[in-house]
Amino acid sequence: MQAKVFHKQDIEFYSTLVCMPEGPSIVILREAVEHLKLAGQKIQSVEGNSKIDQHLLPGQTVLSFRSWGKHFLICFKEFTLRIHFLMFGSYRINERKETPVRLRIQFASDELNFYTCSVKLINEPVDLIYDWSGDIMAVEWNAANALEKLKRIPQVLSCDALLDQDIFAGSGNIIKNEVLFRIKVHPLSTLGALPEPKLKELVQEVRQYAFDFLRWKKEFTLRKHWLAHTKKTCPRCNIPFIKSHTGKTNRRSFFCENCQVLYLDID
Incomplete structure (x- = not known):
């Protein structure tokens, strides 16, 4: 047939x-x-x-x-x-x-x-x-579990954490770049240096952006909504973005050195 x-x-x-x-x-x-x-x-x-x-x-x-x-x-x-x-x-x-x-x-x-x-x-x-609570799109998603996992790896860079499928299953490079821009965090910030409210915001925005991503992709408008990923100019500061391969994952990051804060441990 x-x-x-x-x-x-x-x-x-x-x-x-x-x-x-x-x-x-x-x-x-x-x-x-x-x-x-x-x-x-x-x-x-x-x-x-x-x-x-x-x-x-x-x-x-x-x-x-x-x-x-x-x-x-x-x-x-x-x-x-x-x-x-x-x-x-x-x-x-x-x-x-x-x-x-x-x-x-x-x-x-x-x-x-x-x-x-x-x-x-x-x-x-x-x-x-499979740990369904670790899937950023799942009904079973558990933000508290993700937060605890992040706290256990304080030396890991934010850009690497957002690509860690054991923490954020389903998060990729687009989500990484857009979430870090939304919450004004530099991709080379270490998790341990992030204030707890900012760490919670990171977890919250991964979930939020994933469903924004889903809605925009269904509308065929995903690329139109990118604020940082593949962009050349920061829409907040109107200055050039930095494009760099960052972290252990060596994936492309697009970020603004002016409005995205670099959080580092004093040590």
Whole structure:
């Protein structure tokens, strides 16, 4: 049976994931497959260059779709298929790219295509593997837990902490740059030097910005709302931003040395 194709605006909304995916983008993918009502359906066939035991998938019935950070989870009775989008992962729904597919999953009338990602089969129950309270998009998100984790690593730089998936699952470089600009914190500030109200503000804004990100991405206006990420001029001070690869993660940071305070321990 030929796979049905969405109208153009639906394809743009549901089937394209830009490079450097962050948690909100994975939520959009999860909502897309839920929209297609694929849970409860059987897999008809699979193909692709992933190294998993692909022969285990045909005939399996999908129980549910879940997401955690940059991980997209397809849950079956005996195991879970994990798609990790890494830095440059992408997907297409009922549409294909010319590049080699990592994994194609064919249902009765729909197909999911995953590219440039890590694919793994997980045999353990996912509730034992994933801390849902650490996912910045999850209903189970626990801000108090995140705050305690930050307090345990006082020497870590703010720019690195915001990319730590064990603390902020789903936070990526866009969220890092925008949150630090919002709360006026220099990316090289150490966590231990941040006043507690500022540390709490950091945790609060990660969650807030994630849902702003989700709303703007659905509106196709995300880039229009960037205040710091990839920008050249500070909109508060009207002076040039600093662009630098910062921290152990060595990711691009865009920040203002005038209004973003550098908090450092006296020692």
